[in-house]
Amino acid sequence: MTSDDVAGGLLDQLNYVGGSDGAILPPEFAFALDFDSARAWPDLPYDTASPVSRYPLESRPQILLILEEAANLFRSRAPKAWIFVNRELEGAMIRRSSAVNGASSSSNRELVGTCLLTNLDLSPDPAVFICAEALVHEAIHQHLYRIELQKGPFCDLDDAGRYRSPWSGNRIPLHSLIHASLVWFGVLSLWCQLARSCANENEALSVRSRVAPTLFGFAFIRQIVDSPAFPRGSVAPKIVELIGHIANVATAAQPPRDERAALGDFLQRSEKGEWVTSLVSGLEHVERSWHA
Amino acid sequence: MAGADVPDALLLLYADRSDPVARAILDNPGRFEREVIALSLQQLLLEVAGGTTWKWAGRTIDPSRTAVVNRLPSLGSADVAGQPNSSFQRTQLWIWLSGELQRFAYASSLPTASSVLGGYGSLLDQWLDMPRLVGGLRVPAHRTPWDNAMPNGDVYLVDPWQLYSLGRPISAGPGTNAGLAYARPAGLLVHVAQVGGTYFLANVPPGMATVQQDYITSFANSMARLSASRILEHAFFVGNELPVFYATSPVPLVTGALASYPELVIRGLCDDIRRCSRRTA
Numbered sequence: 001m002t003s004d005d006v007a008g009g010l011l012d013q014l015n016y017v018g019g020s021d022g023a024i025l026p027p028e029f030a031f032a033l034d035f036d037s038a039r040a041w042p043d044l045p046y047d048t049a050s051p052v053s054r055y056p057l058e059s060r061p062q063i064l065l066i067l068e069e070a071a072n073l074f075r076s077r078a079p080k081a082w083i084f085v086n087r088e089l090e091g092a093m094i095r096r097s098s099a100v101n102g103a104s105s106s107s108n109r110e111l112v113g114t115c116l117l118t119n120l121d122l123s124p125d126p127a128v129f130i131c132a133e134a135l136v137h138e139a140i141h142q143h144l145y146r147i148e149l150q151k152g153p154f155c156d157l158d159d160a161g162r163y164r165s166p167w168s169g170n171r172i173p174l175h176s177l178i179h180a181s182l183v184w185f186g187v188l189s190l191w192c193q194l195a196r197s198c199a200n201e202n203e204a205l206s207v208r209s210r211v212a213p214t215l216f217g218f219a220f221i222r223q224i225v226d227s228p229a230f231p232r233g234s235v236a237p238k239i240v241e242l243i244g245h246i247a248n249v250a251t252a253a254q255p256p257r258d259e260r261a262a263l264g265d266f267l268q269r270s271e272k273g274e275w276v277t278s279l280v281s282g283l284e285h286v287e288r289s290w291h292a
Numbered sequence: 293m294a295g296a297d298v299p300d301a302l303l304l305l306y307a308d309r310s311d312p313v314a315r316a317i318l319d320n321p322g323r324f325e326r327e328v329i330a331l332s333l334q335q336l337l338l339e340v341a342g343g344t345t346w347k348w349a350g351r352t353i354d355p356s357r358t359a360v361v362n363r364l365p366s367l368g369s370a371d372v373a374g375q376p377n378s379s380f381q382r383t384q385l386w387i388w389l390s391g392e393l394q395r396f397a398y399a400s401s402l403p404t405a406s407s408v409l410g411g412y413g414s415l416l417d418q419w420l421d422m423p424r425l426v427g428g429l430r431v432p433a434h435r436t437p438w439d440n441a442m443p444n445g446d447v448y449l450v451d452p453w454q455l456y457s458l459g460r461p462i463s464a465g466p467g468t469n470a471g472l473a474y475a476r477p478a479g480l481l482v483h484v485a486q487v488g489g490t491y492f493l494a495n496v497p498p499g500m501a502t503v504q505q506d507y508i509t510s511f512a513n514s515m516a517r518l519s520a521s522r523i524l525e526h527a528f529f530v531g532n533e534l535p536v537f538y539a540t541s542p543v544p545l546v547t548g549a550l551a552s553y554p555e556l557v558i559r560g561l562c563d564d565i566r567r568c569s570r571r572t573a
Contacts, residue, residue, distance in 0.1 A: 004509065018533040023484065045377075050451065111529070161420075162420065162436070164405065164406075164417060166405040168408070170404070170437075171416065171417075171420070171436075171437070171438075172462065180311050181360055182473055208380045209379070209380070212379065212380045212384065213378075213383065215383070215387060216383050216385075216387060216405070217405075219386075219387040219390050219391070219404035219405075220390065220404065221402060223390075223402075224405070227421070227425075228424055228425050228518070229420070229421040229425060230422040231523060242572060250387055250391075251387070251391055253384065254384070254387065254388050254391065255343070255388065256341055256343075257343050257344045259342065259343050260341050260343065260347070261341060262337070262338055262339060262340060262341055263336060263340055263341065263342050263385075263388070264338050264376070265335035267337070267381040269375060269380055270381075270384060271378055271380045271384075275384075
């Protein structure tokens with residue numbers, strides 16, 4: 001059964017806003033890059049063990065460059081996420097496949113510690129952001145798998161239903177939706193941290209285009225969990241409570257109760273940058289009020 | 293007649309004056325037992341300041357004393373007048389509405405992840421979720437994206453987001469196999485217009501059995517009890533057996549054109565606000 005401590009500890013691990021707090025930062029990725037192994041990933045539309053899915057030697061510098069830029073981004077602008085990624089990931093398999101649309105990343109509870117990055121070279125611009133998000137996203141999955149191995153699963157892993165994810169719009173298994181709720185919270189905090197140091201409007205636009213749908217998911221996850229179609233009894237009560245709590249972050253960038261400007265004006269101001277300060281406060285509030 | 297506990301104003305939020313529900317309210321403001329305030333999406337954005345109470349045109353709208361009729365369509369479609377141009381702002385507005393409408397004494401629907409207007413999502417969402425909401429509901433046999441087993445029978449392919457389309461027979465010949473495959477039930481489509489606990493059936497085929505009518509009215513009664521979306525149009529296939537649910541939508545595309553629809557909106561809303569507002573609950 002998931003306890004108060006586990007739920008509270010999760011929240012601490014999923015907020016990457018802030019500096020390194022004096023911690024020594026790894027100079028480079030601490031995990032191994034696997035371009036060539038014969039390891040077969042369990043649930044993919046292509047075979048990771050096949051030589052066809054390997055990048056040819058001449059293409060690998062392009063992949064390594066994206067990873068290096070991601071490492072620089074983490075070190076200089078998101079140190080907490082950098083420490084987390086290096087702690088959780090032991091290896092990253094790098095593959096390519098025409099069976100997967102565009103860039104994609106994967107985790108699987110049968111391969112704890114390892115993530116798979118497919119078609120990293122096809123990441124839309126800026127590729128470094130896509131890579132950074134993928135690494136944090138998959139590192140969070142590893143963290144959650146490890147907790148579940150130690151303390152028991154967050155939900156009934158045999159539940160056969162499929163439930164609408166408010167993030168992707170797809171119907172996904174129960175355990176995937178539970179993980180998604182926690183993963184997106186961490187990813188949101190990564191974007192929030194990066195938004196504090198955007199170099200230009202293009203970067204800011206890119207960050208906003210990821211933050212908005214992530215907040216959107218949190219605005220509706222409670223409605224989904226509360227619906228009669230959702231098997232609440234199959235999820236650890238503390239996890240249901242935690243998801244309901246972190247969903248409050250959806251309102252962080254909304255007009256305050258004493259707002260007197262027209263709604264449209266507020267939305268414009270928010271888009272121009274006010275949302276960043278509001279979301280930083282909102283994330284802090286979510287973490288603090290859980291422990292209160 | 294409105295009692296002391298029921299909301300003293302009705303706020304209509306709309307984007308399209310020709311929406312049958314909006315039109316019924318705009319054409320008959322004196323019949324709703326309370327003051328009617330109508331705000332277009334553009335007015336909502338440009339003229340309303342939303343704090344604890346809303347301020348608009350020098351007046352105060354107190355959500356705790358107001359019933360809101362939400363007729364705002366999904367943002368992002370090109371034909372929605374007055375919506376913000378920016379995707380970030382549209383998403384923020386959608387989120388704002390989802391929280392804000394919950395503060396009203398009565399809401400005809402709350403936004404969901406699939407529509408600002410509420411409702412129950414795509415055909416696939418409905419066929420998976422509605423039987424869990426209304427026990428025993430019969431829905432078409434269908435293929436899910438995670439289980440490729442094709443249903444038996446007269447198989448059609450349909451865009452799951454086109455709630456008013458039956459799609460095309462898979463046997464119709466070459467073409468894409470994309471879409472939701474389902475076995476089309478036998479019979480004709482019967483529509484049900486529902487506002488709260490008030491409803492009527494349309495397109496009832498001659499000779500429809502009492503047990504078939506009872507099946508549909510039992511569904512409508514369950515929805516009156518359980519649904520957060522209070523204004524819906526349902527479609528059922530009615531053949532020789534018990535009806536099969538096809539879809540429910542917050543847009544009354546078929547029944548909204550009938551002469552009796554405005555009266556349903558007026559009576560249904562007055563009754564539902566009286567029965568279901570939080571202040572009387």
